[in-house]
Amino acid sequence: MSRDVVTLAVMTNRMEGVVRKMTNTLFRTARSTVLNTARDFSCCIVTANHEMLVMAESLPIHVISGPDTISRWLRRFHPNPRRGDAFIHNSPYHGNSHAGDHCIVVPVIDDAGAHRATALVKAHMADIGNSEPTTLMATARDVYEEGALIFPCVKIQEDYSDVEDVVRMCMSRIRVPEDWYGDYIGMIGAARVGERELLKVGEEVGWDAFDDYVADWLDYSEERMRATIRELPAGSRTGHDIHDAVPLRGVEDGVPLEVTVSVDPQAAEIEIDLRNNPDCLPCGLNLTESTSVTSALIGVFNSIEDRVPRNTGSGRAVKVLLRENCCVGIPVHPASCSMATSGIAERLAGIVQRAMAEFRDGLGMAATGPECPPAVAGLSGRDPRHGDAPFVDMMILGNSGGAGHPHGDGWMTNGETSDGGSMMRDSTEVLELLRPIRVWADRIVPDTEGAGRFRGAPSLYIEYGPVDTELEVLYAADGTVNPALGVRGGQSGALCRPALRRADGEVVELEAWARVVLAPGETVISISSGGGGYGPSHERDVQRVLRDVTDGWVSVKRASEVYGVVLGEDGLLDNDATSARREQLAASAAGSPAAGNEAADAARAVHGSEGDPVLALTEPGTRLWPSAPSSS
C-alpha cells in the first residue's frame, strides 16, 4: 500500500494531541513544583511492539530511548496485562532513566483483551525515599546507599483501583507521603487520559488501521533520518571530555570520557561507540542503558536539521555501541545510577555534538554548561507558615548554559541539554508561596559566556535562603573544574561556583557536592556554568557584540580583548581599531581549548586577577547591571 501522507499527518497530530492531553493533566494536578511549575516530566506512547511512537514536547532524556525497553520488561514480567492495570516502574536496570523518575505504565487493552499500545508517564519526583532528601545523589556508592525503593514494573493498579499494598510501601518510605500520593494520582490521571484517548482512536479508526499508521510513521521517520545522514560528510571523529571528580575513592581524579562518532553516508548510518569508557563507578554518576543511548542520540539530533521526528523509526539509523558494566553503557546491579539524567549524560551529549561539529563547519554544537548548580537542588525542611509541616522538593531555577551552534547563540533558558529546553524554570513567586524560602537575586553574570562566532549563554547568579526556618539543600555540581567546551575555535564557558553567605555577610566557597543546612539569615549563592562557543570569537558579528555590551552581558574590555570589537571614549564603535584588533586576533587564533587542564585554565583565566564579576555581585547593594552604560 502506498503511503497516504495526509492520513500520516492527521494521525500524528492526533497522537501528539493525546500526549499533550496527558501532559496537561499531570502539569495541572501535580503537587510538587518540580512537576507543576518546572514540568520535569514526560508523556509518550509506545507501540505493542515496544517502539517509541510519539513524544510531543516531552524531555528527550526521558523518552527517546527507555520507554521501549520498559515496555519489553513489562511484557516479560507480566505476559498478559489486563485492562485497568497500571504499573509503577523506576528500575535503572530495566530500561528506566534513573530511580528518581517514577513511571506509570498503562497497557492499552482492546475489547478482545489484546495489548495494543502503552501510555507511559515519567516524572522526576520530589522524593523517592533515598537515604538523603534528594533524588540526585552523586556520592552514593551503590544502589543500597542511594536507598530508594526500586520498582521493576510493579503492579500498582488493578481494575482501575490502587493495589493498596504497594501504595502503603511508598507512603511508608517516601518523604512527605501526601505530596507523593498527589503527584502519583496526577500521573495515574495522565496515563488514564492517554488510555482513554487511545481506546477512542482504536474504536474510531480500527486497530489494524492504527497498526498500519504506526508502521508507516516509523518508516517515514527512518527515511527522513537516513536522507539527512546521506547529506553528511563521511568519516570518523573521536571526542573527549572530563566529568569533575567526586570525593570518593575511584573517582577522585574525575571521569575521563571518550566517544567515537562514525558517519557512513552511503549506508545512511551513524555509529556511536561508547565502549572505551571506565567501568561502572563507585558513585551515583553511572548512566543507565536508557540514558547512554539517549544522550548519544540527543547529541546527534542536536547536530542535524530539526524536522526529523524523534522516535524508534529515526533511531534505527543510529547504532550506539555499549558494553556491560560501563559507566557510559549498561550498568550492573548494584551500581548507582542516581545522576544518570544529568552529570555524565550532559558531558556525553556535548562530546557527540562537538564531534559532529568537527566534521564540517555548519554542523554540530558546542557543549552546554555542566549540571547542576546549587539552584538546581533538593530542598527540604519544615514550613513555619503551615504549622511546621515538612516539605521536600526539587528546585529548578538557576541553570542557563545553552551552547553556541552554527546558526545562533546558546539559549539563556536552555537548562540541561538532556531536556532540550522542554523544561521550564520554577516561578520565583510560586516557589516562595509554596516553600518557606526567598530568592534574593536572579541575574545574568557578565563575561561568563563561552566566546565564539556564536557564543554560549552566560552564567546565572541565584541567591536564595530560608525564611524564619532552617533549609536543607542538597546539590551535585559538575563543572566547577571542567568547563563547557567550545568547538571550531569557540571558547569554554565560565565555571560553576557554589558559595554560601553567612548571616554576618561573609561569603565562603562551598564544595561541588554538598549537603548544607542553612540557618535563618544564611543564603546559598549559585553561579551556573556558561555554555561553550561555536567558531572563533573574532568572527562574531560586530552588531551582536555591541548588543551584548549594551545589554551588560559582555564588558567593553572583553569585547575588545576577546571579540576584537573596540569602542571609543564616546562609547561608539571604533571601526579602524576594530579592524586592526580583529586582524591581530585572526593571526594569533588558536583552536578551542582541549578537555582537561587546558580548558580548566582557560576558564579560570576569564575571571583571573582583576575585577572578578562574580565576587563583585556578592557585594551588598550591588547594582543589577554593573557594566551597563548608564541611561540618561
Add this chain to the structure above:
Amino acid sequence: MAVATERMVQAIEEITVNQGVDPRSAVLVGGGGAAGLNAVAIARRLGSRRVVIPQAGAVLSARGALMSDLTSEYAAALFTGSDDFDHAGAQAVLDGLRARCEQFAQRNGAAEAEVEFVAEARYRHQVWQLDVRLREGRLATPVELAALIEDFHSIHDEVYAVRDERAVIEVVNLRARVNCPLQGGVEDTVAMAQGHASGGMRGVYFSGIGAVNAAIVRLEAMTPAAQFAGPAIVESSFTTVVLPPGATAERTASGSLAIAPGALELAGAGDEATEAVG
C-alpha cells in the same frame, strides 16, 4: 484541508476535553469567513451532532457584541483551606461581590439581574485551580462547604480522571458574574439581501468520494425549516458553506444555517471537500 481540520480539532479539544466539556454534547458554531469550508468536517471528528453557521457568522464577534446581554464579572482573593475553613471570611467576600453585582445592574438600569458565584479551588499544593460553581452561592455553613468539596472532587475526576479524597481543598479566589438580559432593544437578525436565486449545479471533488454534482444554493432564497441534503454549496452575502454528502441542513427562522453533520466516516482524512472544481 485534512491537516487544517485536524489542527482545529486538537485546538478545540484543548478547550473542551481538557476542561471537562464533551464536544459530542456541544453545538459547533462556525465563525469567521472561512469556517464554512470545513466546519462539517470538524464537527464529524469532534462527534458534535449539530453545526450552526450564524447568519452573520463571518463577522461573529462584532455582531455578538451588538446583541449580547450586559454582563460583568467581579473577583476577590480569598485564601482558605477545607481543614480550617474561614466561613465568615468567605461569606463576607461573597456578600461584597453580590453587592457589586447589584450596583452594576442598578447603574445600568437593568430590570432584572442574575448573579452566579464560582470558587477557584485546588487540592493543597497544586498550583492550578478549577472553577466550581457554588450551588447556592453561599459558603457560610459546613453544609454549603461540603457541597463545594463534593463538586470539586467530581470536576477534578471529570477533567483529570482522578480524585484525591484525602487531600485538603483550598479556595484561592471567589468570583461573581452578573447577567442583565437586554430589554428588547436589538434585532436578532440582519435584513436578508433580496434578489438572489439558487442556481444550478457545479462539479465538486470530495476526497474519498470523488467528483460529484453539487447543488448551488443561495441562503436568502431557501425556505426556512425546509431540509435539504448535501452535496451542496450554500452561498450568502457573507460566506460560503460546503455541505458534503451525508450532511443535511436547513435555514432557521433567524437566517442561520443549521447543519446535521451526518456520520463520521473513518480514517480521518476521509470526506471533506479539498477543492472545488468547475
